[in-house]
Amino acid sequence: MNFVLYDGVEWKKLFPITLTRPVSEIRLGLFTIRERWEKYLGKDVYDVITQPFLSEKFSKKESSYFENILLINSSFLPNEELIQIIFSLEENETIFFEEKMIAIKKNIFLKKENIISINVKKCKKIYRVKQVIHIQHPWDIFINNEIVLRKDFMFFTKGKKSFSLLGNNHIIYKERIFLEENIKANNIVLNAQYGPIYIDKGVEIMEGSVIIGPVAIGKNSKLSIGTKIYGGTTVATFCKVGGEIFNSVIFSYSNKVHDGFLGNSILGEWCNLGAGTNISNLRNDYQKVTVWDYEKKIFYPTNLQFLGLIMGDHSKSAINTQFNTATIVGVSDSIFGYGFPPRYIPSFYLGGIQNKKKIPFNKVCETAEIMMNRRNQKFSFLDKKILEYLYQLLDI
Structure with missing residues (x-):
């Protein structure tokens, strides 16, 4: 079959x-x-x-x-x-x-x-079937991430032997921590008291970093000095992360290298959050959030209290960008400027609340090619065709 x-x-x-x-x-x-x-x-x-x-x-x-x-x-x-x-x-x-x-x-x-x-x-x-996890909205990814991470850990590591971690590190609940080979770490804390921690091959964790499970760190990713990662978080392969991350999923080849908070959020591939970028995941009045509906072109009410940033592939934020609660960012955006950016930014836009215009398509491709070359990856003809197709659509 x-x-x-x-x-x-x-x-x-x-x-x-x-x-x-x-x-x-x-x-x-x-x-x-x-x-x-x-x-x-x-x-x-x-x-x-x-x-x-x-x-x-x-x-x-x-x-x-x-x-x-x-x-x-x-x-x-x-x-x-x-x-x-x-x-x-x-x-x-x-x-x-x-x-x-x-x-x-x-x-x-x-x-x-x-x-x-x-x-x-x-x-x-x-x-x-009576029970199954169904991913219907982007926030279902981080909402279900902790449950899925626990199940994946049990399923994937069963019968396998973890490698040892060299260096002067503080390990809590070692039996719930699975390490692949060639991990570099010194003077860090791995706390699996509240859930398992999985760290893949070639990961580098710099001094002062703290990871509280359940957490998964993908192959060849790098954690900056003093990184704080809380439960329900997945960092995929070849990422660079730092600052404070809570219950979020970061897809491959994306960067959040510097200080700043990322919570209840999803970053697509090839994203970059500039130094000091912060994301609000809770309204000041503790009310449920509204979220942009791509089909109806309106914000609609949800039953969610915690929702930070949902960002499509190849999008970037400049230094000290402040994202409001429940912000949706499309593909290949370049966000900068004073004040909070809009809570919905269509794909291929440049600027923020005070100056927003569409990026020329040749610049979209040029930026993607430069970033991907920095990681020894090729911006392929097929990658370009996908972005070109999306570029021709209105407000998506």
């Missing part, structure tokens, strides 16, 4: 994070959603069905149809119950959570078919 992940209606609800990626490439816990499915299934995902402008980069297969496949909605995270049912499915049998389809087995599926409108009445059998 071939496993295929697809983007459902959730893709649009997860903007700006999914403007540049399929839902399956969202990271939380120790893995991306695709990586997590592959580990639970015990084999690679056969393909990813996503938006046409993303397919050339993220889809593997050029054929117009699939045979003997299991279609899985990428916005659902795997668990033991789901996996057990999946391997027992027969043709035209499905799995549902409440009124939403998680998976369906098909002998033949044409890519041009509308997965969302599959006629459930024609299905032979419907299985229902």
Whole structure:
């Protein structure tokens, strides 16, 4: 059986994070959603069905149809119950959570078919699961990150042996800490009393840093002097972080090197927060926050009290930028200036509240290429095509 992940209606609800990626490439816990499915299934995902402008980069297969496949909605995270049912499915049998389809087995599926409108009445059998983590909005990433991180830690480190940490360090609850090889650290604190800590290969943690679990630090990331990281936080691969971070997820190759607070937030890839950038995650009046709706073009009320910053890929903030509670920043923005920036900034904009204009597309590409070259990564033709497609859209 071939496993295929697809983007459902959730893709649009997860903007700006999914403007540049399929839902399956969202990271939380120790893995991306695709990586997590592959580990639970015990084999690679056969393909990813996503938006046409993303397919050339993220889809593997050029054929117009699939045979003997299991279609899985990428916005659902795997668990033991789901996996057990999946391997027992027969043709035209499905799995549902409440009124939403998680998976369906098909002998033949044409890519041009509308997965969302599959006629459930024609299905032979419907299985229902009572509990599953469903990522429907960007804030679901950090809300669920602590739970997912704990499960990932138990699943991934079971039966494996942690490396030792050299240097003069203070380790609390060593049995809940898993270290990969070649980690550099001296005079730091790792406190796993409240949850596990996973640190991947090649991480460097500079003096005076404190990590309180549950926390995951990705491969080859670097923590500045005196970094403070609290529970529910994931720092992905090749990041540079510092200051104070709480219950946030930072995607690969992004920087928050200097002092400043980041809480209940998501940073996409290739982001950079300038020195002294601070994010408010709680209103002064303790009221629930409103959040920008990309489809309706309005702020709508939520049940959230804590929400900081949701920032799309390639966006940057200048020194001493102050973000208000529940700010949404698009892709490839360059934010600077006095006062609080607007709580919604469309993609490809330059400036702040007093002077906001669209960045010329050649400058967007030039900046992305320079930043990626600094990390020995190539700004590819496909990366450019994705940004070019988004650039032609209005206020996204």
